[in-house]
Amino acid sequence: MNHDAYEAVIGLEVHTHLMTKSKLFCGCSTEFGRGxxxxxxxxxxxMPGVLPVLNRRVVELAVRTGLxxxxxxxxxxxxxRKSYFYPDLPKNYQISQYETPVCKGGxxxxxxxxxxxKKIRLVRIHIEEDAGKNIHEANASLVDFNRSCVPLIExxxxxxxxxxxxxxxxxxELRSILRYIEASDGRMEEGSFRCDVNVSVRKxxxxxLGVKTExxxxxxxxxxxxxxxxxxxxxxxxxxxxxxxxxxxxLWDPVREETRPMRSKEFANDYRYFPEPDLPPLIVPPAMVxxxxxxxxxxxxxRRARYxxxxxxGAYEAGVLTAERETADYFEGVTPGLKxxxxxxxxxxxxxxxxxxxxxxxxxxxxxxAAEVGALLAMVEAQKxxxxxxxxAFAAMLKSRKSAEATIAELGLAQVSDTGAIAAACDAVIAxxxxxxxxxxxxxxxxxxxxxxxxxxxMGGKANPKVINDILxxxxxx
Amino acid sequence: MASPSELNRLTIANAATMLRKREISSTELTRACLDRIAAxxxxxxxxxxxxxxxxxxxxxxxxxxLKAGDAPELCGIPLGIKDIYATKGVATTCASKILGNFIPPxxxxxxxxxxAEGAVFAGKTNMDEFAMxxxxxxxxxxPTMNPHDLSRVAGGSSGGSAAAVAADEIxxxxxTDTGGSIREPASFCGVVGIKPTYSRVSRYGVIxxxxxxxxxxxxxxxxxxxxxxxxxxxxxxxxxxxxxxxxVPDYPRALSGDVKGLRIGVPKEYxxxxxxxxxxxxxxxxxxxxxxxxxxxxxxxxxxxxxxxxCYYLVATAEASANLARYDGIRYGMRAAAEDTIALYxxxxxxxxxxxxxxxxxxxxxxxxAGYYDAYYLKAMKVRTLIxxxxxxxxxxxxxxxxxxxxxxxxxxxxxxxxxxxxxLSDIFTISVNLAGLxxxxxxxxxxxxxxxxxxxxxxAPFAEETILRAGDAFERSGAVTLKRxxx
Numbered sequence: 001m002n003h004d005a006y007e008a009v010i011g012l013e014v015h016t017h018l019m020t021k022s023k024l025f026c027g028c029s030t031e032f033g034r035g036x037x038x039x040x041x042x043x044x045x046x047m048p049g050v051l052p053v054l055n056r057r058v059v060e061l062a063v064r065t066g067l068x069x070x071x072x073x074x075x076x077x078x079x080x081r082k083s084y085f086y087p088d089l090p091k092n093y094q095i096s097q098y099e100t101p102v103c104k105g106g107x108x109x110x111x112x113x114x115x116x117x118k119k120i121r122l123v124r125i126h127i128e129e130d131a132g133k134n135i136h137e138a139n140a141s142l143v144d145f146n147r148s149c150v151p152l153i154e155x156x157x158x159x160x161x162x163x164x165x166x167x168x169x170x171x172x173e174l175r176s177i178l179r180y181i182e183a184s185d186g187r188m189e190e191g192s193f194r195c196d197v198n199v200s201v202r203k204x205x206x207x208x209l210g211v212k213t214e215x216x217x218x219x220x221x222x223x224x225x226x227x228x229x230x231x232x233x234x235x236x237x238x239x240x241x242x243x244x245x246x247x248x249x250x251l252w253d254p255v256r257e258e259t260r261p262m263r264s265k266e267f268a269n270d271y272r273y274f275p276e277p278d279l280p281p282l283i284v285p286p287a288m289v290x291x292x293x294x295x296x297x298x299x300x301x302x303r304r305a306r307y308x309x310x311x312x313x314g315a316y317e318a319g320v321l322t323a324e325r326e327t328a329d330y331f332e333g334v335t336p337g338l339k340x341x342x343x344x345x346x347x348x349x350x351x352x353x354x355x356x357x358x359x360x361x362x363x364x365x366x367x368x369x370a371a372e373v374g375a376l377l378a379m380v381e382a383q384k385x386x387x388x389x390x391x392x393a394f395a396a397m398l399k400s401r402k403s404a405e406a407t408i409a410e411l412g413l414a415q416v417s418d419t420g421a422i423a424a425a426c427d428a429v430i431a432x433x434x435x436x437x438x439x440x441x442x443x444x445x446x447x448x449x450x451x452x453x454x455x456x457x458x459m460g461g462k463a464n465p466k467v468i469n470d471i472l473x474x475x476x477x478x
Numbered sequence: 479m480a481s482p483s484e485l486n487r488l489t490i491a492n493a494a495t496m497l498r499k500r501e502i503s504s505t506e507l508t509r510a511c512l513d514r515i516a517a518x519x520x521x522x523x524x525x526x527x528x529x530x531x532x533x534x535x536x537x538x539x540x541x542x543x544l545k546a547g548d549a550p551e552l553c554g555i556p557l558g559i560k561d562i563y564a565t566k567g568v569a570t571t572c573a574s575k576i577l578g579n580f581i582p583p584x585x586x587x588x589x590x591x592x593x594a595e596g597a598v599f600a601g602k603t604n605m606d607e608f609a610m611x612x613x614x615x616x617x618x619x620x621p622t623m624n625p626h627d628l629s630r631v632a633g634g635s636s637g638g639s640a641a642a643v644a645a646d647e648i649x650x651x652x653x654t655d656t657g658g659s660i661r662e663p664a665s666f667c668g669v670v671g672i673k674p675t676y677s678r679v680s681r682y683g684v685i686x687x688x689x690x691x692x693x694x695x696x697x698x699x700x701x702x703x704x705x706x707x708x709x710x711x712x713x714x715x716x717x718x719x720x721x722x723x724x725x726v727p728d729y730p731r732a733l734s735g736d737v738k739g740l741r742i743g744v745p746k747e748y749x750x751x752x753x754x755x756x757x758x759x760x761x762x763x764x765x766x767x768x769x770x771x772x773x774x775x776x777x778x779x780x781x782x783x784x785x786x787x788x789c790y791y792l793v794a795t796a797e798a799s800a801n802l803a804r805y806d807g808i809r810y811g812m813r814a815a816a817e818d819t820i821a822l823y824x825x826x827x828x829x830x831x832x833x834x835x836x837x838x839x840x841x842x843x844x845x846x847x848a849g850y851y852d853a854y855y856l857k858a859m860k861v862r863t864l865i866x867x868x869x870x871x872x873x874x875x876x877x878x879x880x881x882x883x884x885x886x887x888x889x890x891x892x893x894x895x896x897x898x899x900x901x902x903l904s905d906i907f908t909i910s911v912n913l914a915g916l917x918x919x920x921x922x923x924x925x926x927x928x929x930x931x932x933x934x935x936x937x938x939a940p941f942a943e944e945t946i947l948r949a950g951d952a953f954e955r956s957g958a959v960t961l962k963r964x965x966x
Contacts, residue, residue, distance in 0.1 A: 042584050046804045048577065049564045049586060049683040051718050081800050083846075085823055092803035141819070143808065272846035274855060277689035277797055279719050 006201045006239075008232045009209055010167055011159035014174060015152050016184040017130070017192035018061045024129045024151035025052030025095065032190050036135075036144040044149035046090025051278050054079075058151040059102070061183045062127050063284060063292050065153060066103030068177050068299055069122055073289050077102045079127075079276040084269050087143050088132040096154075098273040101126035102282060108157070108177070109301050110169040111319055117301065120170050121158040127282075128152050147191070153183075159198065159209065164225040164232075171195065171221055172323065176300045180325045188220055195224055200245070201235045210235070211245040215259050217252045227252045231259050303328055311341040320349055326363050327353065333370025337378045344377060351394055368397045368404075375404035383464055389413035417464040419471065422455070426468070426475050429454045440476055451476065485510035486646045487963075490555050490703040491730075493649060497544050497554045504544065504554030507649075508537035508598050511556040515600060515647045518966055524622050524632070524642035526561050527569050528601035536598040543596050552710050553596030558642045558651035558697075561602040562609055563589050564683035568599075572685045573617040574607045576805045576812045576830030586683025587715045588652065588694055595710055600648050604638030607832045608802060609659055609687040611635050612904040615895055616834045623891070624666060625964035626930055630888040633663030633904075636697070640667040643697045645964055650707050651697040656687050657790055658883070658908025660695045661920035665883035665933020668922045668961065670704045670950070671697045673908075675940050676915035677722040679708075680715030686801040688794035689720075691912040701921060701951040705729035708943065724941060732944035733951040738772035740949060743876030747783035748907055753885035760924035760932040761882045767958045768880075768949075776876050780868040785861050786910040787902060791838075792845045792858035793913070799842030805830060837898065866914040873939040878949050881907050883920045883933035911937055919946045924959055931962075 023030055026043035043050045066073050080098040103125035112118040130152050132145040155174065161167050175186035175193060186193045195218050200210035215231060218224045235245050250259035298306075300322045307318040322328045330352060334344040352373070356366040367373070376393055379385045385393070385408055393407045400407065408414055416422065429451060430437055440447040455468050485507045488496070496502045512530055519525060533556065540554035559565060562572050564582035566589075571577045585593065592599075606616035614637025615621040622637040624630040625645040632641040636653030640663035643651050653660040655673035664671030672695045679694040686692060696707035709730065714723040744765060749758055765775050807813035807826030814825035831839070845854040872879060884904055894901040911918040916937055923934035934953075938946040953959075 042582070045809060047564070047582065047584070047810070048570070048572070048580065048685040048804070049562075049582075049681075051682050051720075053717060053719050083800055083803060085803065085806065087806075087808050087819060090804060090809060091800075092806060093800045270848045272800075272843065272848075272851075274796060274800070274846055274851070277720075278686075 003233070003236055005203060006232075006236050007204050008162055008228070009159045009200045009202060009212075010161035010163075010228060011198040012157045012161065012167060012170060013196040013198070014155045014171070015194045015196075016155070016178060016186065018058055018151040018153060018183055019185055020055055020057045020061065020151055022055055023149040024055050024058055024127070025149050028149070030150050032192070034146055036142070037146065039146040040148070044090065045145055046092075052095060052276075054279060054282070055151060058127060059282065059284065060288075060292060062102050062125060062153050063289060064181050064296065065155070065178065065183045066106065066125050067289070067293050067296060068181050069103070069106040069108055069125065069155070071103035071106030071122060071125060073284055074100060074102055074104060075284055075286070076100070077282045077284075079279045079282065080273045081276050083272045086131065087141065088134050088145075088148070090132065090145060090148055094129060094131065095276055095279070096128035097126035102284065108170060108173055110166065110173050111304070111315065118166075120160045120166075123156040123158055125153050125155050128154060159200075164228040167197065167228055168221055168225050171224060173300065176323050180297055180300055191219070194219065197224060197228060197231075199228060199231045199235070201232055201239065211247050213245065213247065213259075214249045215252055216249060216262075223252055223254055226257060227259055230257065234259070297325070311335070311345070313342065313345055317345050317349065320353075321345060330363050330370045334374040334377065337374050339381055343381070344374070347373060347377060351391070355398065368394070368401055372397065372404045379404065379408065383415060383417060383466070384408075385413050385415050386465070389415065412462070414462065415464045416459055416462050417467050419467060422459065422463055422467050423471050423475075425455050425458045425463070426451075426471050429458060430475060437476070441478065448472070448476070486514045486556075486649070488649060489700050490552070490649045490698060490706055491700070493555060494551045494706075498549070500544070504537040504540040504598060505534065507554065508533050508556050508600070511600055511648050514645070518625075518645050518647060521628055521966065522623050522625060522641055522645055522647075523620055524603055524638040524645065524647060525558070525601045526571060526573065526604050526617075526619055526638070529568055529599060532568070533598050533600050536596070540596045540598060550595040550710070551706055552592060554598060555650065556598040556600045556648050557592065558601060558603045558639050558648040559589065559599055560605055560636050560639050560651070560653050562605060562654050562685045563652060564685070565589055565599070565602065568602065570602065570685070571619070572608050573605045573619060574805075574830065574832070574835070575618045576826070578618070578812055580811050582683075584683065587680035587717060588711050589683065591710060603636070603642055603651060606635035606637070606659075607835050608685070608798070609635040609654055609656055609692075610798070610834050610838055612658065612662055612901055613889070613891075613894065614638060614663070615891065616832055618832055621891060624888045624930075625966055626668060626962075627888065627928065629890055630930070631666065631891055633666030633884075633888060635659040635663075636671075637663045637666075639697045640664050640669055640671065643667070643669045643699060645966060649699070650703055652711075653695055653697055654684055654687075655693050655695055655908075655912065655918075656691045656794060657912050658905040660697065661883050661908050661918055661933065661935060662904060664697055664920040665922075665931065666888040668925075668931030668933075669697055669699060670701050670922075671695060671920045672704050672708060672943070672947070673911065673918045674708060674712060674943055675722075675917045676912075677720050678917070678941065678943070679711045680713075680718040680721045682715055682717040686797075688797040689801060690797060691790075691794055693912070701919070701947055701954050702730055702733055704919075705733060705947045705951075708947075722941075727944050729944060729947055732948050734948060735952050735955050737768060737949055737952045740768070740773040740878065741876040742768055742773050742775045742949075743778040743872050743879040744775050745778050745780045745783070745872070745879060745881060747780050748881035753882065754887065754926070756926040757882050757884070757886060757932050760926075761880065761934050764923040764934050764953060764958065765880060767953060767956055771952060771956060773949075778872045778876060778879065780865075780872060780910065782861065782864045782868050783910060786865055786913060787906060789858045789861040789865065790905075790909045790913060791841065791902065792854050793862060795838045795842030796845045796855050796858075797842070799839045799846065802831075802835065802839055834898070862913050865910050869910075869914045869916060869937075869939075877938075878942075878946055879937040881935045881937065883907060883935045887926050887928070887930035887932055907935060911935075916940060917943045917946055919950045921950045921954060922959055922961060923953075925962060929962060
């Protein structure tokens with residue numbers, strides 16, 4: 001079977017919670033992890049007679065996301081009711097936006113190897129409310145409405161993605177942007193960042209799109225990739241064996257690692273959209289858009305480009321350092337006193353991210369202040385301490401949170417570059433090892449390392465190795 | 479001075495004065511109303527719930543406040559509340575089995591406002607189920623009888639409120655009006671009712687029938703009483719995004735009694751074949767009376783009137799189909815026994831809703847369905863705009879528009895129950911006002927040969943409540959109509 005004759009065409013629909021204190025249409029808290037039905041009121045429980053009141057903060061965050069994704073911001077958009085019956089949906093309609101979303105068009109740039117970028121176009125971004133959560137037990141189903149009415153935006157891409165890797169890059173970039181602009185925490189495991197995938201395949205070079213399937217229930221980036229790979233392979237096999245792909249919705253089964261179609265009853269809905277009469281049109285004045293634009297932080301793509309240009313970093317390093325705003329901010333806090341920002345990049349990518357990952361804490365809590373790490377690296381650059389001494393000091397500072405200078409002094413890690421002392425130590429070692437000296441001079445160059453080790457030992461490990469090398473070379477040569 | 483047993487006959491304005499002068503107490507007034515309720519309810523069935531104890535507690539609290547001085551005008555006044563308003567801790571059924579056991583944990587905004595003023599709530603009044611109907615016969619708990627003739631309907635959907643005011647069970651009442659549900663029962667029962675401009679009064683906590691049409695309004699015995707109540711009800715509410723922030727005028731102050739120079743539009747489309755001659759004669763006589771008082775009548779045309787009923791039954795039912803989706807047996811209200819979730823929905827809704835509610839949910843669902851949306855809902859919205867423009871044009875040449883409220887007086891119980899289309903025509907003169915979002919006042923203009931009240935409708939431009947109240951009050955004061963107290 002010739003899989004290479006086909007290409008995948010993929011579009012993503014991402015639902016993400018917005019980081020607001022209160023819900024979309026009522027004053028209830030959005031805090032995650034509370035006891036069942038603790039964050040509820042008559043409005044988000046769909047009691048008779050209640051009315052929605054739009055949370056302005058949601059509009060600001062949606063517009064901010066739209067600007068970050070280069071969208072056109074609609075000066076006037078409409079909320080609609082989307083009707084379907086489900087126990088976790090209190091009104092049995094969801095307030096969403098249908099024909100007139102708050103953001104239209106736009107694109108997300110994903111890294112496409114060696115600093116190049118690929119534009120993934122967006123169809124739209126719209127605001128809607130989340131539903132509650134059904135919990136199925138042996139003899140009963142329970143509903144927790146804490147999540148009901150939590151603000152969501154749905155970000156719909158054009159089918160511009162061509163592989164699971166593309167999809168993964170898009171999701172990482174999108175999440176990174178959302179976190180940069182503080183619109184969403186992007187936590188997939190808490191359900192605050194969810195993704196549905198539309199997949200079709202077609203013969204390479206074909207202009208027409210194939211029949212697509214929609215895959216739901218993807219709650220990790222890894223599942224998205226696996227589901228796409230599985231589904232692309234499945235569709236190609238269907239076509240190659242003379243079959244037809246059915247337009248249907250599939251569920252990802254993370255245990256069996258396969259997609260399977262949902263029963264038609266589960267998704268065959270006529271949503272009967274119509275304009276929500278309880279909410280006036282959403283007006284976003286140009287002045288508000290400008291105000292939000294002015295307050296936008298530097299976005300990951302811009303920061304990546306700047307790191308490559310100004311710091312001379314590679315695309316990979318720039319990507320790792322800018323993926324999270326806090327990492328990039330930290331990195332930029334380390335660099336100021338350094339001649340070579342690459343050493344800061346290496347340090348952040350290895351030491352800092354390792355500790356952050358191990359402790360599971362944000363960087364600001366996990367490691368000493370960026371300026372102190374900068375001070376450590378400056379001492380390495382000035383050959384005042386060795387790289388190993390810096391690592392030792394860093395480990396101590398994780399616990400003590402003392403300054404770099406104090407830590408180096410306390411632990412006596414300062415490097416000895418005093419040529420007199422080192423020369424004396426060299427003389428003593430050479431005098432004590434006449435046999436080794438003779439062998440060395442007889443041509444066993446490998447013994448140089450032995451002499452360096454002996455001198456370093458005699459200096460208590462604090463001597464500058466470069467100085468030892470220089471002096472030893474002269475003295476051994478005789 | 480009224481005898482203690484007749485205090486319930488007082489107007490709000492008079493009772494408020496007497497309460498302030500300490501000539502009567504709210505407790506005495508409330509007791510008189512509760513006694514009257516106990517006496518006539520078995521024949522009338524205007525109430526679904528009578529809250530005796532709470533009413534007397536509220537009356538006692540009002541008396542304390544009146545004694546301390548500085549009490550608002552509605553302090554201590556016994557009122558009836560249509561059972562469509564969420565009342566904290568008191569059953570709120572919307573006259574439906576599906577909410578038969580529902581006790582809201584919150585107050586509607588207007589209920590909270592009245593509570594804050596110290597008003598006394600005598601109970602929850604009967605209505606057509608979910609306000610869908612024109613006779614209160616669609617109540618799941620039995621119809622309300624017309625106090626003027628117990629074999630006839632009280633009108634609807636706010637029939638309980640209208641009948642209770644007409645029968646002196648209470649001094650005033652709250653209704654809601656989606657297509658005529660305040661004005662038609664006011665007309666049938668011979669009391670005053672006003673549907674304010676859409677957005678004038680908060681809808682928060684008012685169980686929704688058709689969100690873009692529903693509006694809160696009062697029933698009272700006089701135009702002045704209606705003006706007093708409206709002043710307390712109207713105003714901005716942060717819980718209702720469709721509620722106007724416009725300042726609330728002092729409506730009673732607008733009642734000057736003067737209509738000199740008032741331009742009254744008389745739309746030819748509202749005086750048509752099929753209406754009862756006695757109704758037309760009564761409204762025409764009222765127009766003559768206005769002319770005698772110095773007003774001018776002008777013939778006008780509202781050309782899209784013929785499409786109003788069709789338009790209304792698409793827009794209202796479409797909105798209702800979504801609004802009533804929440805009654806599913808999951809979170810509150812009735813729940814039918816069932817094997818699975820789908821069956822739970824189906825059985826709960828099959829058993830919980832009455833025939834007219836089901837009919838309208840099905841109509842509305844159809845109108846919004848894929849493939850029909852453009853032809854029905856979207857078209858209806860366009861017609862709605864045309865109807866609104868008819869009125870805008872008309873108000874360029876007149877200040878108010880006067881029409882009959884309904885083409886006929888109160889009909890017999892059961893007469894139209896098997897013929898929904900004829901029933902829908904009861905609202906033919908009131909529906910356009912909701913579609914256009916305008917204020918409309920219903921006041922008695924006379925009686926037919928069966929001694930049944932006839933109602934006149936005074937329609938105003940958006941937020942022209944003061945003008946229509948002034949016109950209604952001037953007519954009431956002219957003495958052209960001698961009000962008849964129901965015999966009962």
